[in-house]
Amino acid sequence: MPVAFTVQQPAADKLAATLDLPARRMSRLPVSVTLKGDSVIFFAAKASCRYACVRAASGQELRGTWAQPGLRVPLVLRRVVVQPSGTAAAVVAATTYHIEAVKLTSPAGNVELAGTLSIPDGPGPFPAAVLLSDMGPQDRDARQGTCRLFADIASNLARQGIAVLRLDDRGVGQSGGDNRLATTADLVRDAQAALSFLRVRPSIDPARTGFIGHGEGGNVALLAAAQPLPPSFVVGLAAAGVSGLELLAAQAEPATAADTARAGAARRQALADVAAKAKELRASGSNSAQIDTYVAQQTLKLRSAERKQAEATLKFRRAMFEIVRQTANREQAQAIVTNMLRQRYPAQEAALTRSRVEDLTTPWARYYLTFDPQAALAKVQCPVLLLNGTDDAEVNAATNLTALEKGLKANKRVMVRRLPGVQHWFQTPAAELLPNADGSVDPVVSAAMLDAVRDWVLQQSLQ
Structure with a gap:
């Protein structure tokens, strides 16, 4: 796997480096550079990798060890002087930077x-x-x-x-x-x-x-x-x-971990039932073409059911958001939406329903729906x-x-x-x-x- 460190010296006492791993489509990852005597240590937190090395006498190679979780191997890197390409990225050289804590006041309510x-x-x-x-x-x-x-x-x-x-x-x-x-x-x-x-x-x-x-x-x-x-x-x-209404309506319905687990279990069970039936058909003498046809038909039925469920959810969310958008009185909107959620999700915990209703009727939500x-x-x-x-x-x-x-x-x-x-x-x-x-x-x-x-x-x- 190709490895490339780009090192620049923006000031006499500072080094700036980035890491490129082309095979992983990762480029210009920030890298810390530490000098310890004759050794140089590069560390890229985003790639969880470390390269500890020494410079060869010629000054044209770095020889050391590349380490990442589960891997530790020797690595030799050869120096290449990169000529400016004239592109926008090459015009401003990599540099170091500093940070400042700041505060400002927004005129919308004088909020800091x-x-x-x-x-x-x-x-x-x-x-x-x-x-x-x-x-x-x-x-x-x-x-x-x-x-x-x-x-x-x-x-x-x-x-x-x-x-x-x-x-x-x-x-x-x-x-x-x-x-x-x-x-x-x-x-x-x-x-x-x-x-x-x-x-x-x-x-x-x-x-x-x-x-x-x-x-x-x-x-x-x-x-x-x-x-x-x-x-x-x-x-x-x-x-x-x-x-805003269409964007929110098209997103998935909020689900708890238990809801997700139940949905996943139901889908796995449906697929298992199809596989079991296919096994029965094979045991009873059905040929491969008949079995393949059966599996394809059942798979299409499952996908059709999932598509219909998604369409029903989209229709429900649009209707719910329209109620919020068109009902000026917040308490009235909350009452209607609460009833809609209870009817569609009778097993949903009351606390979760109340939380959803509160979120759907905040000033931000009511504005965004318009x-x-x-x-x-x-x-x-x-x-x-x-x-x-x-x-x-x-x-x-x-x-x-x-x-x-x-x-x-x-x-x-x-x-x-x-x-x-x-x-x-x-x-x-x-x-x-x-x-x-x-x-x-x-x-x-x-x-x-x-x-x-x-x-x-x-x-x-x-x-």
């Missing part, structure tokens, strides 16, 4: 928002981006389990000369306010406040400052771009192109990059990217990309990751997404 600003080392001024989170309460790192989408984006961009501001959502971490009470319109004002905060800093170039939004954050970025004092650019990661992303797209004139994973189960790439492209057709500076095998949280497909000793894999943010965002933002900085 806290976050982290990652700034490249050097004089600047630097291009910059504000990260805008997806729906629901998110911290500044956009944590999902052990994966930290926003922290990785910030680190990757800051190492390439792009400053990044990421904030705790309202009511999360060190930020004030209440996420459940904030509507999408409030979030637009939060985003504008963050952009203004960056543009007055001496180390930031106000003419090269934009938004990178994930999910709803991508729509917030596009809404802000349609208003006066727009951002210099917008990157939408899985932004919605259809209405949200139409198409309304403002014609006014967006800044450069826009739209990325979506083909395995995104929450924001369908084909449906939403097509709708966004249609709404932005008057803007000649729009780029659209679909990332194969990538899901909603832009994680690298498990099949492309280095496995742990037990065969499991740790989630890693997609290098393809990071590269696409970085290169595109740097290209905008050159124009």
Whole structure:
């Protein structure tokens, strides 16, 4: 498997390095570099690998040991001097960066928002981006389990000369306010406040400052771009192109672990029944063609039943959301929705039903169900990059990217990309990751997404 470390020296006492593993489609992973006498130790946390080595007398080779979970092998790397390619990515050399804890006030309710600003080392001024989170309460790192989408984006961009501001959502971490009470319109004002905060800093170039939004954050970025004092650019990661009601209706019904287990057990039992019947047919003298026909027919019946169930769920969710959208009185809406959920899911725990009803009737939810992303797209004139994973189960790439492209057709500076095998949280497909000793894999943010965002933002900085 090819291994490549790219090492640069941005200052006399600093080394910056990245790791490329082309066979795993992992590139420019951040690497720490430690010097101990004649030894050099590279450590890439995202790939869970370590390379301890010494430099050969010629200075043209590194000789040492590569270690990762379940593997420890000797490795020799030869020095190659990379010539600048002239691309946007090569214009800004990899560098080190520092972080600052920041606070700003949003005019929407005078809410104080806290976050982290990652700034490249050097004089600047630097291009910059504000990260805008997806729906629901998110911290500044956009944590999902052990994966930290926003922290990785910030680190990757800051190492390439792009400053990044990421904030705790309202009511999360060190930020004030209440996420459940904030509507999408409030979030637009939060985003504008963050952009203004960056543009007055001496180390930031106000003419090269934009938004990178994930999910709803991508729509917030596009809404802000349609208003006066727009951002210099917008990157939408899985932004919605259809209405809020349609987007939410198309998502899967929330299910407990017990519900998922029961559904899985029922499907496995149905398949086992088909296999058992096929065995009986074989024992009774049926030929292979007859057995294959039977199995194919039963498989089609199972798929048809699953499709009908999905269609019924979609119809139910649309009806439920329409009740919330059209019923002005919140208590009345809650009563109707509670009754709908009890009738459809009679075995559901009362506490879970109450929690769902509360979530469905928050000010944010009631506003989002009336949200139409198409309304403002014609006014967006800044450069826009739209990325979506083909395995995104929450924001369908084909449906939403097509709708966004249609709404932005008057803007000649729009780029659209679909990332194969990538899901909603832009994680690298498990099949492309280095496995742990037990065969499991740790989630890693997609290098393809990071590269696409970085290169595109740097290209905008050159124009």
